[in-house]
Amino acid sequence: MAQKLYLYSRFERFWHWSQAALIIFLLLTGFEIHGSLEIFGYEKAYLYHVYAGVALVILTAFAIFWHLTTGAWRHYWPVKEKIPQICYYYVIGIFRGEPHPFEKRPDQKLNPLQRLAYIFLKLILFPLQFITAFLLLTYQWWSYLGIEATFRKVALWHTAGAFAFLFFLIIHTYLTTTGRPWYNHIRGMILGWEEV
Amino acid sequence: MAVTSNWCRCTSCHAGYGWKDKNFDFNKVENIDCLVCHDTTGTYKKFPTDCGYPPLKDKVFAGKKLFKAVNLSFVAQHVGPSTRESCGKCHFYSGGGDGVKRGDIDSTLIAPDKKLDVHMDAKGLNFTCATCHTTTAHEIDGRHYDTPAPGGLALAFPKYEGHRVRCESCHGLRPHRPKQKLFDWRLVKLNDHTDRVACQTCHIPLYARGRPTNIYWDWSTAGQFKDGKPIVKMGPLGRPVYHSKKGTLKWGRDLVPVYRWYNGTYSYILPGEKVEAGPEPIEIIKPNGSPTDPKARIFPFKPHLGKQPYDPVNKTLIIPKLFGPKGSGAFWADHDWKAAAAAGMAAAGLPFSGEVTFVKTIYYHALSHMVAPKEDALKCGACHIRKGGRLADISGVYLPGRDRVPELDKIGATLCLIALCLVTIHGLARIILAFKK
Numbered sequence: 001m002a003q004k005l006y007l008y009s010r011f012e013r014f015w016h017w018s019q020a021a022l023i024i025f026l027l028l029t030g031f032e033i034h035g036s037l038e039i040f041g042y043e044k045a046y047l048y049h050v051y052a053g054v055a056l057v058i059l060t061a062f063a064i065f066w067h068l069t070t071g072a073w074r075h076y077w078p079v080k081e082k083i084p085q086i087c088y089y090y091v092i093g094i095f096r097g098e099p100h101p102f103e104k105r106p107d108q109k110l111n112p113l114q115r116l117a118y119i120f121l122k123l124i125l126f127p128l129q130f131i132t133a134f135l136l137l138t139y140q141w142w143s144y145l146g147i148e149a150t151f152r153k154v155a156l157w158h159t160a161g162a163f164a165f166l167f168f169l170i171i172h173t174y175l176t177t178t179g180r181p182w183y184n185h186i187r188g189m190i191l192g193w194e195e196v
Numbered sequence: 197m198a199v200t201s202n203w204c205r206c207t208s209c210h211a212g213y214g215w216k217d218k219n220f221d222f223n224k225v226e227n228i229d230c231l232v233c234h235d236t237t238g239t240y241k242k243f244p245t246d247c248g249y250p251p252l253k254d255k256v257f258a259g260k261k262l263f264k265a266v267n268l269s270f271v272a273q274h275v276g277p278s279t280r281e282s283c284g285k286c287h288f289y290s291g292g293g294d295g296v297k298r299g300d301i302d303s304t305l306i307a308p309d310k311k312l313d314v315h316m317d318a319k320g321l322n323f324t325c326a327t328c329h330t331t332t333a334h335e336i337d338g339r340h341y342d343t344p345a346p347g348g349l350a351l352a353f354p355k356y357e358g359h360r361v362r363c364e365s366c367h368g369l370r371p372h373r374p375k376q377k378l379f380d381w382r383l384v385k386l387n388d389h390t391d392r393v394a395c396q397t398c399h400i401p402l403y404a405r406g407r408p409t410n411i412y413w414d415w416s417t418a419g420q421f422k423d424g425k426p427i428v429k430m431g432p433l434g435r436p437v438y439h440s441k442k443g444t445l446k447w448g449r450d451l452v453p454v455y456r457w458y459n460g461t462y463s464y465i466l467p468g469e470k471v472e473a474g475p476e477p478i479e480i481i482k483p484n485g486s487p488t489d490p491k492a493r494i495f496p497f498k499p500h501l502g503k504q505p506y507d508p509v510n511k512t513l514i515i516p517k518l519f520g521p522k523g524s525g526a527f528w529a530d531h532d533w534k535a536a537a538a539a540g541m542a543a544a545g546l547p548f549s550g551e552v553t554f555v556k557t558i559y560y561h562a563l564s565h566m567v568a569p570k571e572d573a574l575k576c577g578a579c580h581i582r583k584g585g586r587l588a589d590i591s592g593v594y595l596p597g598r599d600r601v602p603e604l605d606k607i608g609a610t611l612c613l614i615a616l617c618l619v620t621i622h623g624l625a626r627i628i629l630a631f632k633k
Contacts, residue, residue, distance in 0.1 A: 033580075033596050033597060034596065034597070034600060035580075035581065035582040035596070035597040035598065035600060036605070041575075041576075041577060042575075042576040042577040042580045042581070042597055043382070043575060043576040043577065046385070046576065047381065047382055050381055051381075090622075094626065095625060095626065095629055097633075139388070140388050140391065150594075151593075151594045152594035152599070155594055155596060155599075156601055156604060159600070159601075159604060159605075159608070160604060160608065162608075163604075163607075163608030163609070163611065163612060166608070166612050167608075167611055167612050167615050170612060170615040170616050170619060171615055171619065174619035174622070174623060177623070178626075
C-alpha cells in the first residue's frame, strides 16, 4: 500500500527549483563567456551571468538561514550505513526490480549517497564558485585587498567548478527519474508529497 | 626616407622657416614661422619646394597648381588662435598628400560630423586640435616621439592646466558613468578595462574613415617610364597605385587597426644604425611595452609596410636624396638609386658602400584621432571571441572568451560526456527491461 509523505516544504521546493533554473542559466551564460557556446552574445551573456550569480548568492543566503533555523541541515550530515547496498542497487538491483535499500522518512529524506553528494556541493562546489566569482569581479581591487592571485588561475578554477556543476546536473537529473513510477521523485519535488 | 638632403621639399611642413640645409639654426627666433599656425585668413600657403617659405609672387607648382602670392601684411593683421584648418595644412597632408601617412587625420577633419569625430564634430563639441594638444608657452603637448604624454596624474585639474592631451585628462581613469541610474554593472566592467586597454582601442574601431590612407609603399619599383614619360596609374580609391617618382603604392579605407602593447614610447632605427635584413620587415618605428610593463596598455596602430633602399655592406637603411636639380643625384631628377643614395648619405654624414638593395620595412603609427561616437565603439565580442578577434595576437593577458586551458576543457567535457553516456545506457536498459515485463 503506497503511503504519501510530505517531504518538501514550500520554501524548500521554491529554493530547489529556482536554484536549478539559476544554475542551468549560469551554465549556459558561463560557457558562452568561456567561448564554448553562442546564445546571447558576449555582452548580454556576461551581464546575465553576473545578475544570475548575484541572485543565486541571495537565494543561497536565504537557504542557509532556512537550513539553520529549521534544522534541515541535519539531512546533509554524512552517514556510513548502506552505502554499498545503495551502490549495488543502482548497478544491479534496479534492473531486477528490487526495492531501494534506503527508506525515505520525513526525518531522513536523503539517502547516504545523496548526503555525500549534496554536502560536497554545499561545502566545496558552491563556495568555490562564489569565491572565484567574487575574485573575478573584483580583480581591480586585489592589490588593495592584499590578494595575490592571477586572473588566469582564478578563471581556471571557476571553469573547473562549472564542469563539476554540469557533471552533477547530468547525474542528478537522471537519478530523479529512478523513482517508481519514474516521475515519482520529480512529482514529489514539485508537489511536496512523495509516495513511498 | 628622410628630410635630410631633401630639405627644400620637405620643409614646407617639417618646421623651419627657410630650412634649406644642415646648417639651419633652430634656436633663432626669426627661423620660426608664426603665420603658418596663426593665420586665420586661409591665404597663407607655403610653396611646396621653397624651403618653408611662402610665395611672394604668383608661382606654379609642378606645372599645374597655382600658388598665389601671399599678402603678408593682410595675413599679419588677421592672426588668431590655431584652427583645425591651420594645423591641418601640414598634419592632414603628412606623407605628401591628404591622409597619406596618418590614417587617423586628414582634411575631412576641417568640418567633420559626429560620426567621424565625436570631439571635433563641427555642429557639436567643435574641438580644435589645441583643445587637447594644450600648449605652455608654445610647447605643444604631443603623444609620441621622445615625449610621451604626461603621466596618469595629468587630469584636467587647474593645477595640471596645460596638459590635457590624454583621453584620461578629461574623462578620468574610470570614464564610463551612468547617465540616469546610480549604478550600472556594465559600465563598472567597462571601466575595469582601463588598466590594460587604452580608450583608443575600443573607441577607434576603424581608421582611414575620412580619406584613403597609404598602407604600402614600395620604393624599389620607382623610376619606371613609358616612352620616356612618367607613369601615374590611378587605383580604385582615387589614389595612385603606381607613380614613377614613388613606386608601387597600396591604399585602404575603413581599416582594422593592429593592436600592440604600448607604454607611450617608441623605439626607432636611427640614421646609420646597423640593422639585419631578414625575411621579416625591419621595424623602423615600433611601440615599446609588454604585458609585464605596468605602464603599457593595448593600443591600436596603423602598420605601414614598405620597401626602401638599404646598404647591404654597411647594413644601414639609406637616406636617399630625392629632391633636387638634375645632376645633383636627386632620384626624382636623375632616377638613379645609387647616385641618390650617395648624395643623401653624404648630406647625412653617413658612410655608403655604393651598393643599394631594397628591404622590407614596417612602422607603427599610433591611432588617437577620429574617435567614433560611443554607439560605434567596439562591442565585447570583438575581442572576447575564441578565434579571429581583434586581440587574437595579444599575449600576456587571460582574455575570457578567447583563452582557455584546452586540457581542462578536455577533461571537463570528457567527464561530463562519460556521465551522459552512463546515464543514457542505464536509462535505456531500464526502459528495455520495463518493456520486456
